[in-house]
Amino acid sequence: MVRHIVLWKLKNGLTNEEGERVKKEIKDSLEALKNRMKGVIEIKVQIEGLSGSTVDVLLDSSFENEEALKNYATHPEHIAVAENKVKPFISERICYDYEIN
Numbered sequence: 001m002v003r004h005i006v007l008w009k010l011k012n013g014l015t016n017e018e019g020e021r022v023k024k025e026i027k028d029s030l031e032a033l034k035n036r037m038k039g040v041i042e043i044k045v046q047i048e049g050l051s052g053s054t055v056d057v058l059l060d061s062s063f064e065n066e067e068a069l070k071n072y073a074t075h076p077e078h079i080a081v082a083e084n085k086v087k088p089f090i091s092e093r094i095c096y097d098y099e100i101n
Contacts, residue, residue: 001041001100002069006059009092019056022089023047026057029081037075039068055092069097 008026010019027045034043041062049055063069072078 002063002066003098003100004059004061004063004069004072005096007055007094008057008059008086008090009054010056010089011091014089022085023057025085026089029085030059033072033078033081036077037072039064039071055094066099
């Protein structure tokens with residue numbers, strides 16, 4: 001099994017209302033991908049971090065194997081979410097992928 005963790009920080013300049021809307025759209029859009037492609041075990045998005053958090057959105061996802069993660073990354077539906085719901089609103093992205101033995 002492979003875990004795919006991504007942390008995002010929203011761009012400066014969004015109002016609180018805009019930021020909350022963007023975070024909810026990212027969460028809903030990514031979590032909706034779970035049953036749409038082969039090899040995805042779980043997709044969870046956290047948008048309600050504690051006050052000490054230094055990022056705004058956390059993606060915590062699991063895949064059957066590295067090949068499934070690669071398929072997810074290049075799948076047209078995932079690319080559409082990334083291009084339309086995530087990238088326009090993000091200033092920083094941190095990603096960590098690892099295999100669970």
